[in-house]
Amino acid sequence: MTIVVGYTPDTYGRAALQHAEAEARERGERLVVVNATSGQSLVDKRFAPESDMAEVEARLADLDHAVRHEVVPDVADAVLKVAAEEQARLVVVGVRRRTPVGKLLLGSVAQRVILEAACPVLAVKPD
Amino acid sequence: MDLLLEGFQTALTPQNLLFAVLGVLLGTAVGVLPGIGPAMTVALLLPVTYSVGPDSAIIMFAGIYYGGMYGGSTTSILLNTPGESSSVITAIEGNKMAKKGRAAQALATAAIGSFVAGTIGTVLLVLLTPTVADVVVKLGAPSYFAIMLLALFAVTAVLGSSKLRGFVALFLGLAVGLVGTTTGQARLTFDQPLLADGIDIVVVAVAIFAIGEALWVAAHLRRKPLEVIPVGQPWMSKADWGRSWKPWLRGTAFGFPFGALPAGGAEVPTFLSYVTERKLSKHPEEFGKGAIEGVAGPEAANNASAAGTLVPLLAIGLPTTATAAVILLAMQSYGIQPGPQLLDNEPGLVWALLASLFVANTLLLVLNLPLAPLWAKLLRIPRPYLYAGILFFASLGAYSVNFQAFDLGLLLAFGLLGLAMRRFGVPVLPLIIGVILGPRLEEQLTTALALSQGDVSTLWGEPVAIAVYVVMALLLGGMVLRGLRKPEPVAEAPQGGPESPESTETVEVGR
Amino acid sequence: MTATHTPPTAEETRPARLVDKAQYGLAAFLVVVGAYTLYDATTLEDGFADQPVQPYAVPYVVGAVLVLLGVLLAVATARGDVAEAEDGEDVDLSAGSDWRTVGLLTAVFVLNILLIDWLGWAITGALLFAGAAGVLGSRSHVRDLAIGAALSVGTWYGFYVGLGIPIPAGVLDGVL
Numbered sequence: 001m002t003i004v005v006g007y008t009p010d011t012y013g014r015a016a017l018q019h020a021e022a023e024a025r026e027r028g029e030r031l032v033v034v035n036a037t038s039g040q041s042l043v044d045k046r047f048a049p050e051s052d053m054a055e056v057e058a059r060l061a062d063l064d065h066a067v068r069h070e071v072v073p074d075v076a077d078a079v080l081k082v083a084a085e086e087q088a089r090l091v092v093v094g095v096r097r098r099t100p101v102g103k104l105l106l107g108s109v110a111q112r113v114i115l116e117a118a119c120p121v122l123a124v125k126p127d
Numbered sequence: 128m129d130l131l132l133e134g135f136q137t138a139l140t141p142q143n144l145l146f147a148v149l150g151v152l153l154g155t156a157v158g159v160l161p162g163i164g165p166a167m168t169v170a171l172l173l174p175v176t177y178s179v180g181p182d183s184a185i186i187m188f189a190g191i192y193y194g195g196m197y198g199g200s201t202t203s204i205l206l207n208t209p210g211e212s213s214s215v216i217t218a219i220e221g222n223k224m225a226k227k228g229r230a231a232q233a234l235a236t237a238a239i240g241s242f243v244a245g246t247i248g249t250v251l252l253v254l255l256t257p258t259v260a261d262v263v264v265k266l267g268a269p270s271y272f273a274i275m276l277l278a279l280f281a282v283t284a285v286l287g288s289s290k291l292r293g294f295v296a297l298f299l300g301l302a303v304g305l306v307g308t309t310t311g312q313a314r315l316t317f318d319q320p321l322l323a324d325g326i327d328i329v330v331v332a333v334a335i336f337a338i339g340e341a342l343w344v345a346a347h348l349r350r351k352p353l354e355v356i357p358v359g360q361p362w363m364s365k366a367d368w369g370r371s372w373k374p375w376l377r378g379t380a381f382g383f384p385f386g387a388l389p390a391g392g393a394e395v396p397t398f399l400s401y402v403t404e405r406k407l408s409k410h411p412e413e414f415g416k417g418a419i420e421g422v423a424g425p426e427a428a429n430n431a432s433a434a435g436t437l438v439p440l441l442a443i444g445l446p447t448t449a450t451a452a453v454i455l456l457a458m459q460s461y462g463i464q465p466g467p468q469l470l471d472n473e474p475g476l477v478w479a480l481l482a483s484l485f486v487a488n489t490l491l492l493v494l495n496l497p498l499a500p501l502w503a504k505l506l507r508i509p510r511p512y513l514y515a516g517i518l519f520f521a522s523l524g525a526y527s528v529n530f531q532a533f534d535l536g537l538l539l540a541f542g543l544l545g546l547a548m549r550r551f552g553v554p555v556l557p558l559i560i561g562v563i564l565g566p567r568l569e570e571q572l573t574t575a576l577a578l579s580q581g582d583v584s585t586l587w588g589e590p591v592a593i594a595v596y597v598v599m600a601l602l603l604g605g606m607v608l609r610g611l612r613k614p615e616p617v618a619e620a621p622q623g624g625p626e627s628p629e630s631t632e633t634v635e636v637g638r
Numbered sequence: 639m640t641a642t643h644t645p646p647t648a649e650e651t652r653p654a655r656l657v658d659k660a661q662y663g664l665a666a667f668l669v670v671v672g673a674y675t676l677y678d679a680t681t682l683e684d685g686f687a688d689q690p691v692q693p694y695a696v697p698y699v700v701g702a703v704l705v706l707l708g709v710l711l712a713v714a715t716a717r718g719d720v721a722e723a724e725d726g727e728d729v730d731l732s733a734g735s736d737w738r739t740v741g742l743l744t745a746v747f748v749l750n751i752l753l754i755d756w757l758g759w760a761i762t763g764a765l766l767f768a769g770a771a772g773v774l775g776s777r778s779h780v781r782d783l784a785i786g787a788a789l790s791v792g793t794w795y796g797f798y799v800g801l802g803i804p805i806p807a808g809v810l811d812g813v814l
Contacts, residue, residue: 037352038775174803294707295668302672305675311685347735510728518770519763552724572691
């Protein structure tokens with residue numbers, strides 16, 4: 001079985017990755033790390049730099065894993081698509097606190113993944 | 128001096144100060160934002176000039192001009208994406224410094240260097256403009272005609288890598304300038320009454336700068352986000368100050384004269400400054416790896432040349448950069464004709480502008496040093512909104528001139544032309560300058576020949592005119608010689624060819 | 639590692655003599671503009687007695703030079719001259735050109751021109767913004783329309799009240 005984790009290079013993403021990694025190690029499952037951007041702004045701090053992704057790779061070296069680091073039309077769709085392709089057992093996302101207005105303006109990748117994923121979703125908050 | 132003090136009184140009224148702050152903030156913002164430059168911003172803001180007083184509008188534009196320079200250097204350093212050719216050199220060392228964790232120092236030396244250079248440049252501007260205007264005002268129409276020809280020639284042939292494309296742009300601009308009934312007969316109006324007054328230059332400028340650029344970017348959007356280097360509060364250590372102040376002054380010395388020349392621009396002086404600093408530096412091994420001198424010098428040269436370009440603009444009425452051209456349009460929309468008479472006709476306005484340059488410069492330093500981390504956040508604006516916004520404001524600007532859908536059609540037509548020009552590497556500046564100066568050239572020719580009652584020899588009857596034609600002949604001769612030295616310019620040559628001899632030549636000058 | 643080396647090699651292996659066919663279009667455009675300018679000049683009559691420069695003098699020069707430049711550009715193109723397309727802060731030339739987006743943007747703009755007299759700026763401005771944002775890749779159309787409407791109505795009032803420029807209200811006359 002496979003676990004898919006939506007990763008961002010911040011505390012939320014790291015918390016999600018940590019939980020997903022622990023889960024995968026415990027059960028000996030495959031782990032797919034997704035870090036995507038819509039590429040709509042010149043700078044997207046949620047799109048991990050190559051160096052950061054290399055660190056993630058190194059950390060998961062001994063696991064059966066894959067890394068999807070790509071530019072896509074829509075980030076939530078990308079996570080959902082990977083989950084469908086991999087027939088994931090579980091999707092892990094980091095969630096942040098956001099006001100209703102903020103959610104309206106900025107949308108929420110995590111919310112869409114939680115609502116639209118076909119499998120269970122683990123929503124992780126950083127400690 | 129009294130006049131300058133009066134200028135400060137105008138510039139420091141609460142309302143004008145507000146416009147200066149607005150201009151500086153707006154200028155920096157657009158300098159930071161990808162794809163928008165100061166020329167485009169001033170063009171988009173031209174409609175505002177219809178209802179705000181001339182002094183307020185010009186003061187705001189001065190702020191945008193200086194602010195845009197500053198903002199451009201910020202992105203060069205943090206992202207290695209020089210928005211304008213003048214900040215290419217800053218990006219070389221600046222981005223390397225940022226990668227080594229010295230972004231704060233790079234930003235600080237750029238900002239303080241810009242302030243120093245801008246202030247010295249503005250002092251020189253204040254001293255020079257009246258003198259130059261006094262000389263130019265005594266010139267007759269033939270000399271004036273010759274100087275305008277020189278400016279057109281210089282902007283077209285000296286700048287840019289392909290002379291042929293420069294002339295293509297210039298003559299397209301001249302053709303656009305012909306449209307209308309100024310000579311008493313309808314020229315190129317296609318029997319269209321809406322074209323009788325000519326094509327509104329505002330529409331042309333907005334189309335070429337804003338629509339053309341937005342469409343061009345839309346065809347080539349970078350999709351992968353760039354890595355921005357995080358930055359804290361800009362600051363410099365004592366050692367950095369010690370290494371920066373001489374490059375600032377030398378950069379200013381390079382930048383101002385080149386800016387003041389009809390075809391100087393900012394590329395050559397920034398490059399010269401860089402080469403000089405590399406030669407004089409006590410740490411030559413740091414060059415190419417993030418030497419602070421390599422940021423301080425070129426950045427000062429860049430801003431000093433911006434001040435320099437205002438000399439021909441205010442004293443002769445000649446725009447030599449895109450932003451200066453658009454500022455000239457703004458003045459014209461008030462019925463103010465920049466030129467040698469400007470200082471006599473509108474002393475209040477000119478001195479207010481000069482004083483506001485000092486104000487803008489100081490504001491830049493005071494506001495932007497603490498705000499640098501904030502500006503970096505602007506880069507997160509989604510591009511669909513950025514470019515949709517440009518199209519929106521461009522349409523609004525063109526429509527608000529006459530409330531004619533026809534103007535929007537013109538806007539689109541010239542926007543597509545601007546897109547094609549970018550696709551084929553045709554520079555846009557000669558076109559705009561051609562549209563502006565074409566009709567004035569014809570006017571001066573008419574005046575000269577009317578005075579001489581049709582005797583053509585009057586055109587070279589003044590010493591200044593002769594001198595200018597000699598300069599032009601020398602420039603032309605130099606171009607031909609350079610062309611001969613490099614036989615068979617086929618295939619790859621037209622691409623890299625015309626550029627590389629120029630740069631090697633400047634290296635020689637630098638040494 | 640290999641990825642960093644791909645772009646330069648792609649450049650090098652490009653055929654040395656690449657004729658940019660589209661550039662003939664630009665050359666033809668120049669010739670047409672020049673020729674029309676010349677034709678237009680022939681229709682002009684002699685100026686008044688106080689006009690030492692005949693109204694057709696400058697057009698003849700400009701038209702003739704444009705035709706000449708068009709021919710020169712065509713020759714240069716045939717000899718392998720390739721345009722050095724303008725690079726920029728937000729332009730990625732390596733990825734090729736996306737003319738579909740440009741076409742769609744032009745269509746949105748034409749729609750704005752056709753509708754503005756009838757619907758007025760407050761409506762077409764919002765459509766222009768939302769349409770352009772959508773074409774450029776924005777996914778949230780409702781938000782685009784909301785921002786567009788806020789901008790267009792805001793600028794309409796801003797111009798009307800703040801700047802004293804009465805932009806025609808179109809179909810919303812009396813509502814705004």
